[in-house]
Each structure stands twice: as structure tokens, then as C-alpha cells.
Amino acid sequence: MPETPARAPRPRDAVLALPAYIAGRRAEHELTAALASNESHHAPLPAVLEVLAHSSAAVNRYPDTASTALRERLAELFGVTVEETVVGAGSTGVLQQIIASLCDPGDEVVFAWRSFEAYPILARLAGAVPVAVPLRADEAHDLEAMADAVTPRTRVVLLCTPNNPTGVPLAAAELDAFLTRVPSDVLVVIDEAYIEYSGAAAVDSVALFRRHPNICILRTFSKAYGLAGLRVGYAIAAPAVAEGLRRTGLPFAVSALAQRAALASLEPAAAGEMRSRVAEVVAERSRLTAALRAQGWVVPDSSANFVWLRMPDADREALVDLLAANHILVRGYPGDGVRISIADAAATDRVVAVLARVTPPAAAALPASVVFA
Structure with a gap:
């Protein structure tokens, strides 16, 4: 009589149905501007x-x-x-x-x-x-x-x-x-x-x-x-x-x-240095926002260390790929748009230069509803 195949352990169905959390792409080139993760570009305090x-x-x-x-x-x-x-x-x-x-x-x-x-x-x-x-x-x-x-x-x-x-x-x-x-x-x-x-x-x-x-x-x-x-x-x-x-x-x-x-x-001295670094990021955020708007991009006022560009998926994929080809990593969100983290002035200049070569797409409409199965 044939043996019954042994059953292997398996995760819960709820776990198997989970989407994987996708972290921002990591830089693999020394010239890459890593703007896909909302981390500080400064060295530790x-x-x-x-x-x-x-x-x-x-x-x-x-x-x-x-x-x-x-x-x-x-x-x-x-x-x-x-x-x-x-x-x-x-x-x-x-x-x-x-x-x-x-x-x-x-x-x-x-x-x-x-x-x-x-x-x-x-x-x-x-x-x-x-x-x-x-x-x-x-x-x-x-x-x-x-x-x-x-x-x-x-x-x-x-x-x-x-x-x-x-x-x-x-x-x-x-x-x-x-x-x-x-x-x-x-x-x-x-x-x-x-x-x-x-x-x-x-x-x-x-x-x-x-x-x-x-x-x-x-x-x-x-x-x-x-x-x-x-x-x-x-x-x-x-x-x-x-x-x-x-x-x-x-x-x-x-x-x-x-x-x-x-x-x-x-500690007071470290917190003061952190605030100084934040001020630099905020200045670059304002500069990037103004430059992109001047190019015709629709950019909401951000209060974080990144800016947001909503766009259709085809434009999103093309933009993420174009920036990556120029050693600039950003975060694309399927169905929604692209997030660009803020780093230093040089990174801002590079992003502005690349996006100047792109015709801003018509803004995508927000989804009317969202369902997580």
C-alpha cells in the first residue's frame, strides 16, 4: 500500500496572502543618489x-x-x-x-x-x-x-x-x-x-x-x-x-x-545639530518643489523629507526607469505615483536636470475606492 506523502509545515493562509513589504531600492553604484528610502543622507550625529x-x-x-x-x-x-x-x-x-x-x-x-x-x-x-x-x-x-x-x-x-x-x-x-x-x-x-x-x-x-x-x-x-x-x-x-x-x-x-x-x-547639542540638518533638508525640499512646479509638474506642499508626484502607471514606470538610468533611485507606487526623497543640493540638481527632459504627464485621478482582499 503506497505511503501517504508527508505534510510539510506551511504558514497560515493569512500570511501567504500578505503582500511583501517593498523597501526602497539600495544604491549599488558610488555615484547613485539614493532617494528611494526616507532615510537621512547625513552621517550619524x-x-x-x-x-x-x-x-x-x-x-x-x-x-x-x-x-x-x-x-x-x-x-x-x-x-x-x-x-x-x-x-x-x-x-x-x-x-x-x-x-x-x-x-x-x-x-x-x-x-x-x-x-x-x-x-x-x-x-x-x-x-x-x-x-x-x-x-x-x-x-x-x-x-x-x-x-x-x-x-x-x-x-x-x-x-x-x-x-x-x-x-x-x-x-x-x-x-x-x-x-x-x-x-x-x-x-x-x-x-x-x-x-x-x-x-x-x-x-x-x-x-x-x-x-x-x-x-x-x-x-x-x-x-x-x-x-x-x-x-x-x-x-x-x-x-x-x-x-x-x-x-x-x-x-x-x-x-x-x-x-x-x-x-x-x-542631548541638547545633538538635538540642535539635528535641527540644523533638518533645516537644510527643508530648504532643499522648497527648492526642488519650486523647480519642478516651474517645469509643469503638480507637486503638493510637503511637510516631510520627500516630495510626491502623482501620475498614471505607464508614466510612473518610465520615470522611475529614466531616473535609475541616471543613477537616481526613487520610490514608485503602483497605481499612484512617485516619491522622491530629499538629500543634498547636488541630488536636487540632478533630479531637476533629469526631469527637465520629461514632459509632465496629466495628473492621474485618485482611486475612487481601495480594497485589500
Whole structure:
């Protein structure tokens, strides 16, 4: 009698159905302008380099899994309690903790689209239902439509400000009106990964948190602070929510090097150097935006370290390929457009020179609806 073939282990169906997270293309040529990932083009802050140089001898020891010193510094900085702070492996790691902590299978996570690519992936990984609400024609969150999308099954709403990849921030008055419509048992996550680049356009999320205990502020050291390779982010939330996030975090997920680098980044001198670097990026963002608009491109006002060009897919693919042929890597989003991260003046000049050879396409319409199977 023939033997029954052995069954091999396999991932859950929900995992097999997940799209892979696609990171920005990496530079493989020394002349390449790597503008596909929203990382800092600056070298790490001097204070960070000094800390790393003196801390590597202790990597045989486990880190403080509670990130106590960093949480205490963050609490001091924002005027909150240590119990209201959470540290995780980048803001994406903390976001995974948020969804795992609050969502049962079948619960809903509402977010704008297009926004951060990990949102629907993390929702489905937890068995939750991603509810994507199309952006407005001005590339901003449609907060009225997002409030309409909240149902009794909604557990989390994700607001990315400034939005990745469009760069458009939330407006304070619209956000206030939105918060009055959201039930108090729904967690509203204000994802501020790019907040340091926003200047006056930023909402006062800490003040909102004090008025609305169902707000969770989500931030990272990966962008303006230049610690993308060390993976450290944090959240501010009500004590009960924050405790749930800490319980769902992977033990020892944030290395001792990452914790010490983040602490060094918050020292006054280092923070001042970070702000100086941010000012350079903001200046280049303004210069690139003005130059592209002069060429006929439609560019929304960005409050992040990138600019956004919405266009049909055929034009998107051609533009990404043309820039790559000129050793400039950018991020293309199927069905939507192209995001160009900001680096130094030389990178801006190269992008402007290449795009000057292209006839800007007619702006593509935003999708009327988005479905994540």
C-alpha cells in the first residue's frame, strides 16, 4: 500500500496572502543618489558615533528590555509619565504592538490610502480587517470620510502626518472635528514619523493627547535623527494602552546600542545639530518643489523629507526607469505615483536636470475606492 506523502509545515493562509513589504531600492553604484528610502543622507550625529564607539564592548549583554532610561527621558521631554511611554523596534515595530494589543480577528483598522505601506500588512497579520479610505484630491486625509468609516468593529484609526508618501500634514481644525466624532474606545494613532520636518504645519499632538486619552502618538528616531539602521521608535499613550503595548513587544527588541544612541540624540547639542540638518533638508525640499512646479509638474506642499508626484502607471514606470538610468533611485507606487526623497543640493540638481527632459504627464485621478482582499 503506497505511503501517504508527508505534510510539510506551511504558514497560515493569512500570511501567504500578505503582500511583501517593498523597501526602497539600495544604491549599488558610488555615484547613485539614493532617494528611494526616507532615510537621512547625513552621517550619524557625532554624539551618536561617540556613544556607539564606546558601547560595542557590551553587546554580549542583554539590553534593558523596558528601555527605562530612554522612557524616562522621553517622559521628561514631553511632560508625560513614564507609564505613558513605550519604546519599540522603530515606529513600525511599535505599530505592530499597537495592532496586536488592540485587535482581535475580524476587528477593523481604518487608515487613509495611499499611506504607509505597512498599515494593511500589519492589520492583516493580526487577523484584523484593513479599511482604506481614499485621500482627497489635494492628497490629504479625508477625515470626514474616515470618521464615516468607523464602525462598532473599529479598534484603531491610523493618521499619518505628514502623510507618507504624499507629504501632506493634517490640519488642526479638521483633526479636532474628527476626534469629536470618533468613539472614545477607538484608539487614534497619530503617526508622526516625519514630524521634525513639519515646522509650523505640525499639529500639537501632545496637547491633543492630554485632551483625548484615546490618542496614541507614534514617533521614530529613524528619520531626522538618522538612526534608521538601529531601529528605535516610541509611543505616548494612556497608561492602560501603553501597558498593553509593552506586553505585546518582543523582549529585548531594542538593542542597548539603539537605546544609548537615542538618548545621545536627545542631548541638547545633538538635538540642535539635528535641527540644523533638518533645516537644510527643508530648504532643499522648497527648492526642488519650486523647480519642478516651474517645469509643469503638480507637486503638493510637503511637510516631510520627500516630495510626491502623482501620475498614471505607464508614466510612473518610465520615470522611475529614466531616473535609475541616471543613477537616481526613487520610490514608485503602483497605481499612484512617485516619491522622491530629499538629500543634498547636488541630488536636487540632478533630479531637476533629469526631469527637465520629461514632459509632465496629466495628473492621474485618485482611486475612487481601495480594497485589500
